[in-house]
Amino acid sequence: MATTSDSPTVQEPLPIFKLAQRYLVYDADTVTYLRREHNICGVLIGGLPQAPQQNVFSGLPLELLPEEARLLVEKRVAYVVDDVAKHRRAFLEDGMSAEERRAYQAALRKQGLAAAGEKNRKSEQRKKATLEKLGTENWNDLPEDMLKPRSDRRKRQGGSSEGSTIQPNDTPDDETLFDSPGAAALCKASTPHNARSAEPQPFFVTPTTSYPPLQSAAPPSESTHVDAPDAPQSYPIFRYLHDQGYFLAPGLRFGCQYMAYPGDPLRFHSHFLVNGMDWDQEFDLLDLVTGGRLGTGVKKGFLLGGQEEGGEGRDKGAAKSGDETSRGVRSFCIEWGGM
Amino acid sequence: MTPPTPHPSALQSLLKTHTPATPGPPDIHPYKNLTLQIAHNLRHQHAWTRIRIHWPSPSPSPSPNTTSPPRPLISGLPPRRLYTHPDEQIELLQSHRKAGLSGIPEMKAEREWVLPCSVREKWTLGRFGEVFDSVGKVPGFGEGSVVEGLGDGGESEEAEGEEVEGEGNSWRTEQPKRILMAILDDDSTVVYYIVHDGLVKPRQN
Numbered sequence: 001m002a003t004t005s006d007s008p009t010v011q012e013p014l015p016i017f018k019l020a021q022r023y024l025v026y027d028a029d030t031v032t033y034l035r036r037e038h039n040i041c042g043v044l045i046g047g048l049p050q051a052p053q054q055n056v057f058s059g060l061p062l063e064l065l066p067e068e069a070r071l072l073v074e075k076r077v078a079y080v081v082d083d084v085a086k087h088r089r090a091f092l093e094d095g096m097s098a099e100e101r102r103a104y105q106a107a108l109r110k111q112g113l114a115a116a117g118e119k120n121r122k123s124e125q126r127k128k129a130t131l132e133k134l135g136t137e138n139w140n141d142l143p144e145d146m147l148k149p150r151s152d153r154r155k156r157q158g159g160s161s162e163g164s165t166i167q168p169n170d171t172p173d174d175e176t177l178f179d180s181p182g183a184a185a186l187c188k189a190s191t192p193h194n195a196r197s198a199e200p201q202p203f204f205v206t207p208t209t210s211y212p213p214l215q216s217a218a219p220p221s222e223s224t225h226v227d228a229p230d231a232p233q234s235y236p237i238f239r240y241l242h243d244q245g246y247f248l249a250p251g252l253r254f255g256c257q258y259m260a261y262p263g264d265p266l267r268f269h270s271h272f273l274v275n276g277m278d279w280d281q282e283f284d285l286l287d288l289v290t291g292g293r294l295g296t297g298v299k300k301g302f303l304l305g306g307q308e309e310g311g312e313g314r315d316k317g318a319a320k321s322g323d324e325t326s327r328g329v330r331s332f333c334i335e336w337g338g339m
Numbered sequence: 340m341t342p343p344t345p346h347p348s349a350l351q352s353l354l355k356t357h358t359p360a361t362p363g364p365p366d367i368h369p370y371k372n373l374t375l376q377i378a379h380n381l382r383h384q385h386a387w388t389r390i391r392i393h394w395p396s397p398s399p400s401p402s403p404n405t406t407s408p409p410r411p412l413i414s415g416l417p418p419r420r421l422y423t424h425p426d427e428q429i430e431l432l433q434s435h436r437k438a439g440l441s442g443i444p445e446m447k448a449e450r451e452w453v454l455p456c457s458v459r460e461k462w463t464l465g466r467f468g469e470v471f472d473s474v475g476k477v478p479g480f481g482e483g484s485v486v487e488g489l490g491d492g493g494e495s496e497e498a499e500g501e502e503v504e505g506e507g508n509s510w511r512t513e514q515p516k517r518i519l520m521a522i523l524d525d526d527s528t529v530v531y532y533i534v535h536d537g538l539v540k541p542r543q544n
Contacts, residue, residue: 241538272541285462288462301539304467308465330537334535336531337421339421
């Protein structure tokens, strides 16, 4: 979940992870920071475990458009980490030193021990509570079927458990569902009953992230050349609008390439439906009419733009930014004439 | 005895008036009838006045300030204001209210540029750029040629001398240039779209 602190503690340049041609950010602080400081929203694509059947509200990770990734890399705010290559190097090609490996395994074991200890503590508590509850009651008052599953289970366990007390493991227990069965079996089989209170066997932990074992790559130094991610031909207008302070979002729902918001999309309606193209790329006038109509119908401007080619790069329009990459970008807004 | 042929339409007559004398070089011919038809539509369907056509000059323009348009353009005066910037509208309404008036303030019409196109044409950003580079913010006083046979196509020179529409409005001169793009379809439907040369926030009407 996003932190509520006022200033996320992240340090530029930030890592963007490239996986299967997607640019992903996994860290909530980074997501907040990019949105707040760099007007980059991206799209949250992670399913929410609490509500897996819907896709209206999504969680981490954040997917960035190639344009966004490129812009951040060009501004030296972020750098791209090739996740596949990194994993391959570290895990398949023996990129980790033996020491790192040992340290990581120790950390995992510690984690497993903590989990097992926690579970033991909980079941002890439950046992105590149950005994207290049952302590004064007559055993004959218990319903018949309450004891049934217990006897079944006792048979399976081959008499290794004692009979008279209710064992914590025998109480209906949701948690056991989520334990790895092998680990639980191993734990039970190898632990003599009277050693239960001693240190439990650690659970096996299946790591869900690979970034404790992998070290976050060192960001490229200021002088090194970085390969900016490839972006479509509409990149110049994207960059130009971003430099003008607009927030850009994917524009599929309005049939355009981007939607341009004058501020954070949570606070403003978008102003423009943006399509970027090359300076000499031909398009049908019908497309212009369609876009102009749609834009006017939803109270937005239909904006076409691209990098002006040829000549001295006259900086017309509102292009006053000193950024050389968005210089010479020209845009045209189209609205219905009302007649 | 052949039945009498029907009278040619008003548009047909207008085109015929302009057929013999070619005001430009042959290469503007593809746009000539298109331009006249748009001018006709502006005059008679939308009641524009003072319509003038700005033909591309055959040779490089003599003065460096006014470059010749790459294709014919029309300028004219709409019966009422065609475009109001949203911020200008707010300003007008506020000053209007301060003055203790109610209703919608009267706005003076401004001369507009019109770019005639056919829907079958292909278009590029570069062409927009060329057109915008060749025009000023407001069509200049006395520029362009009067269209013969259009009726009140701007013959009243003295009327035009009194007020140069749009030039006094700082909103017009400070905002990016704008052009009205007229797109003609085969069934003689004409649709008009305002094109701004830059980022202009949309109207909220």
